[in-house]
Amino acid sequence: MTSPPLPDPCLLCGRTDGRRLDAVLVCAWCGWRVGDVPDHDLPRPVIEVVYYIRYDRRVKIGTSRRPRQRLSSIRHDELLAFERGGRDLEQARHREFAAIREGGEWFTLTPQLGAHIATLQTVPDPWQLHARWIAEGLWM
Structure with a gap:
């Protein structure tokens, strides 16, 4: 069909x-x-996301209310996923993956981290998920 x-x-x-x-x-x-x-005339809804970007074999776990603007300022090879949430969720992920932290918000891309990211990849392009969250926010 x-x-x-x-x-x-x-x-x-x-x-x-x-x-x-x-x-x-x-x-x-x-x-x-x-x-x-x-x-x-109404402001677009603010959608806080935790983002996962890859640069070589490292993953940055960060958060933003304006992911397009934020990601344009960070050198990376690939946007892997978005997870809806803000600073509290980001900090929880940092604690969860503390054993593989390389420094700051950068982590080694291990099978464990890769498996977590795979659970977030519900659509082929993370921007599609973000667009859906914006649409949902406008309906409410």
Whole structure:
């Protein structure tokens, strides 16, 4: 079964692939409902994330309210995953992986850390998950 294209690019993320959710056509990328118009006068919801980025065989576990801006300022090879949460969750992850800490927020990419990251990779691109969280925040 193929996904129906959206009649116009999604008003939230700009993608054009759609999917049916019950009787409603939604953006397949972010989940925004076709026909709903985001109120651009309202501020976008703040979505705090814990991010996992890889540089060589090391992983940085950090947090940000503006991940695009933050990640553009950090040298890395790959964005591995996002986890919804803020400073408390980030600190919990730092404690969880303290034995493999290389310094600061950088950790050795071990099978244990890789397995944790794999549990967070529920969609192929972490930015898709972030877009869905933004869409959900606008509906509330």
